[in-house]
Amino acid sequence: MNILEYDFMVRALRAAAFTGLAAPAVGTYLVQRRLALMGDGIGHIAVTGVGLGLLTGQSPVLTAVIVTVLGATLIEVIRERGRTSGDVALALLFYGGIAGGVMVTGLAGGSAQSLHNYLFGSITTVSATDVWTVIALALVVIFLALGLAPQLFAVCQDEDFAKVAGLPVRFYTLLTSVMAAVTVTVAMRTVGLLLVSALMVVPVATAQQVTKGFKATILAAMALGALASLGGVVTSFYVDVAPGATIVLLALAGFVVAWPVGSMLQHRRRAAAPFEVDPGLPHLSVPEAHRHTHGEDCGHVAVRHGDHVDYVHDGHRHAHHDDHYDEH
């Protein structure tokens, strides 16, 4: 069977690709601000939004966007005001969100199934207009996340410095939260509200195992997010499994694979990093005789040290000097 012969699968793949790109783009900023679980919180609040949509007969995506943006703003206000009890206040908001959603859906007489679609995702049932909404919103989020990267990076990195640089810090923190809220609603049809946070955070965690810089991290995370999303949809087509859960499990699998690769890379990078140059180093020659000559393939790690190379030999650093080796 060819997956592309089915319209609903093509729609699902499109929605998945854009969700997979947008979620980690915003997630990178949340992780940078050490608010990795913010997506989770917004996901809970979105449940009420969906419930309100089902109750009033409006599009649940629309009502969810409105409610989550309000919720995200409220979270920022709480964070700014009550430093100490912020944690608890957020928790109250989250639980209020999910309980409110379940209750409102009940009032609407909505079947368990309709809410279920949003909690766990139902990507294969998205309509053509839904897909275009998802793509449009995701594009806006991606455009902002990449276009405003220097500003958002500075604000998330060091708020005080950003203020002194004249950036409207409150506006940008609020913008990040609103982007997160929009992403959650975009992703709720793909991975579902309960798992959306995973798609925002896990690819970022995976990417930073191997990256050194911010730009590399956000781009790698977006690529990984898109890969996991597409992979999840394709897998669920051939094997009868829930796409949302498959997407998240694939993303997690990526993390498990990247972990050892990351620590190996890190080890290697650290081993190969040039030694600091200290011109006041006293001359110390190596007393013991060398049975071999250090060289390109002598088996000892060669590390750049100023204008020459040190060989790491039994925990010592040996450098060629005339007819002997120096201890550096």
Place this chain on the structure above:
Amino acid sequence: MTTAIAVRDGNIALGGRPVVRAVDLSVRGGEVVALLGSNGSGKTTLVRGLMGLVPWSSGDVHLLGTPQRNFNQWHRLGYVPQQGSANSGIPATVLEVVSAGRLSRRRLLLPLRRGDRDAVQAALRSVELQDRQHDAVGRLSGGQQQRVLIARALASEPDLLVLDEPNAGVDHHNQIGLAATLRPMVESGATVLLVLHEMGPLAELIDRVVVLRDGRVTYDGMPPDDDSLDEFHSHHHSQQQHDGTPLARGGPL
């Protein structure tokens, strides 16, 4: 030259407690002033007040000739926070962090221009971190991270540079380096306010010393002459007269 910093009867309260009290401080353009005082004397709070990071409860504050509440020439300010961390939840390269120093001069959505990149490279060079620019900041030592933050402040080519303990954790060689970096800036007219515990190699640049004690200015005048410098900074020095102004009992530092 205009007055770079002018504070008249400035007060700052944190959590209801007065921390900076009735401070008068005036720094002329081109001057290099060291702000000294023991831990908790309010140096950081005063500096954060000047940078607009904490509100003044009362007082008249001017920055570069503008009342602080209307101040918007951010590109003319350089700020190195105390114990600032260059680290966050996401890895960032030295270059990325220092480039953030150009934000006050950049337009939205436009890439770094040539002049921006040159300024960033010059800042990196002056803290001797040019060859580490593609390394992750989190992998650098504490003193190296401090130098990254200094470079970030230098990158905006500021007229008024405020450094809160820039030499904390920085070795002697690099303290000399900071002095060498600041000298040409000062010569071309930049104003520098330094919070310090030890003047070290920066001493020769410093025109004036202001000592805070419990939130109040207790000394404002010439730095002590070279010979008494060490004594001035030793923790157990006896009461002494400096340029006729008596220092607070027990020594300010």
